[in-house]
Amino acid sequence: MLKFIIKRLLYCTLILFIVMFVIYTLMASLPSGYIEKQARLLSQQPGTQKSYDQWVSEMEVNLGMDKGLVEGYFTWIGNAVQGDFGESWNWTVPVVEKFQDVIWYSFVLSLIAFVLETAIAIPLGILAAKKQYGVADYTISVIALIGISMPTFFLASLLKLVFAAKLNWFDIGGMQGRGYDQLDALGKFLDTCHHMVLPVITLTIVGIGGLMRYTRTNTLEVLNADYIRTARAKGLSEKRVIGYHAFRNTLIPIVTIVGGSLPGLFSGALITETLFDIRGIGFVSYHSMVNGDIPFTMFYLAFSSILILLGTLMSDILYAVVDPRVRLN
């Protein structure tokens, strides 16, 4: 087990190294990025004594972008390993500081949505499988498919239209209402919670479909297995057959996939956060990307690549942990 994990970790590091190089190449070769834009602004300012080209080269030196591709990459990764991701150009604070500021909003948002998702999707998926081809099955399947097919931005707009614009139950976006500063600590907390409701609903609905379908398929497979027929033949109650024998086996793939999505809770919800103005990691990195803020974007891409790799690793490990029949090698 340990050997497997170490081997996989080393492998992941290699993959990450290559991925980051690809991304670094892409980012560094972007023409007309942040530096050019700033240089153009600075060179047009009254009283400036440097030309556009001079500004570009000066800023490149200042921001460490003057090195060649390979050298620059190794410098970047050397600093990154030590936890130094430079200073964000767009937010003008160190990248790590900005990250620590915003990550918890994203995490809490994703966590609540994730808990809701699992709590709703797994029972419903099992129910659909139990009543295969019944009304419940069709309803659940169709709802799951709609959830999968619904683009996030459309769902978010619909929720905004109904609950924010028409019913006025929530604000249209943002994390704090009017008069937030006058509230006491509890009020502030409740206000923020209130603003998180619509994003959480969006994330839950969008994420629920896949898990529901997955649960249903796996439960169906388990229910067709021989040991379920045996359990029924023994005369066990249906409750025990489903709840004990089938459920535990259904959980094997589900735990794998759910565990694999745990690291993803940190990666933020790019679209949802942007649409609802939740200042989480997704929102911040969206604006960094759009404004060509290379240090923050590099950090975010590295961070999400790590999360993806961790997710796969985790689901592999969990697979072995949950199912003793599986041997890792």
Add this chain to the structure above:
Amino acid sequence: MSNNKLDENVKANESSNKETKMTLDDAARVKVLSPARLVFKRFIRNKLAIFGTCVLVVLFLFCFVGPLFYPYGQTDIFYGWREQNDDYAYAQIRSEYVNYWNPDIDQDTKKSLSFVERNVNSTILKMLASENEEEQNSYEIVSEDGIYYNLVKLSDDAYALKDSTYVVVADFFGNAIKGVATFRDGFEDLGEEFNAAATAAIKTGSFEFNGKKYDIVKDKNGTKQDYDIYCDTAAEGETKYYFVSTIVTPTFYKTDDFTKYNKDSAFKYTAYAATFTGKTEFTYDNVTFGVKLEDGTPIISRNGEDFAFLAPFTASSSDTATALNIEFQLALEKAVLEMAGNAAAVGTEVSFNALAPKLEEGKPVLDENGNVVLQDTEFVVKREQNDYTVWCISSIYKILIYEAPNSEHILGTDANGMDVLARIMFGGRISLMVGFIVVFIEMIIGVIMGGIAGYFGGWVDNIIMRLVDVFYCIPSMPILIITGALFDELNLDYRERLVWMMAILGFLGWAGVARMVRGQILSLREQEFMVAAEASGLSTSRRIFRHLVPNVMPQLIVQATMGLGSVIITESTLSFLGLGVKHPLATWGNMMNNITQKVEYLTAYAYIWVPIGCLICLAVIAFNFVGDGLRDAFDPKMKR
């Protein structure tokens, strides 16, 4: 399932050929379906798949055939006459007093009075500020020559300059011991006693004589012994005004009169002098004019017809080509003066009704006689500092932005005045086409890479699979956003941009296909038919692409169908963020982009974006249904 079918066939055969004797191995007994027909049969049994197929067919017809029958293109901009609030006129309250000279005054006098003339406005301000009633009505101004004049108030809006009653009655020559007063023309010589009194008063400056008060002041221009003696004499005869200073201006009823009289300051003087001294008529240039007061506004008439009204107000039309009609100007004057009188705050709006020319498509409507038809119109006047803006509902030729659904535009028009339904059709074309092209790119790269990796194995497999791992790991949405922002910076042409976006989308998505193809080929290549293919000496590429790949086809088709849905979502999300397909090309995503940005638009134009969103959902659901159906049909046992 196959048992049922067998039974059915048997039954059918039995019923039709009751006479013919059948044997067990009779070929007619078992109807053998080709694999393709078998798949088809299983597919059409799946209701959801049929539903999905129908939806797709309808969508395709709508997007690809629909535009052929729909009269509008995706970039047609529509114009039309629409009623909307528009600036109609501007009004101003005059605050500067302007002097109109009496035509009888000669040039020299005017010149000598230029100093007084310059001080009129400040003097009027002093008069207005004064608390003394006498000073409010009449104020003394001394000219540079030391001559006293009186600025008298004629009305709230007009003042006039006349000679002061405080004049020099005599010149005094002498000193404190002896002097002689020489009376000026028109004043009675008061003799030696007066001389004595004046001589005595030379130090004090003023004295009384015969009950009158005289002032003795040193003559600035004369010698040491020259003095002037002033006295306040009563006014005699008709007062002569030098000029009238007023803030009013005439507004003429007829344009001809305007051109004739507006620049004529002699006429204006005559009119003002008559009006503000309370006369009911005056003559100018051998024409007699009447003056009357209506609601506090003086109206001048000629031959019984209204000729002009006087008010401290000017109005101008917002459209320089057309003149404002007089009824409107009168009504506006009342409204504006009332607002000014109430000291209405800046931004106050008052509405009033007035007759205005009836307009149709920007031109005045004429009756049979060629006269402009007037109609009662509601105007709103708004105060902006000293200016007033008047607007009313008028018809304007403009781009039809956000037209509500009507018979011409079934779903209305969008922010650029383009037909929404046409754009939905063309947008669907692009969205679907992007989906197909991207999936095609993914498939091509995926099949080639996966095929090579699976067939050759070894280090080739190793390298390709590491590459697949790398692509799996790259977060695609951020990359797409970054490249989208980059295209923005580069100002790429929208067509070029579309091509690039499809290429990138395809390039980022092939890893899944490659992994699947490789897995399938790994198991297929060990099977007997591949050994046979190798034994018969087929070339490698033929073995891969003719024998292996067709066996992967079912999974490929399923994956492609499912992939179409997700590509459509990705594309529309990108376009929604404004980083994908750009205007003027329509896609479902970018049509929702600008509408959902603002709350007002979100609610007001829900009829535009909700159908579009539903179409996206519908397309993706349909592709998913069809994909599910195909998978079940290809291999009922295949794991979902």
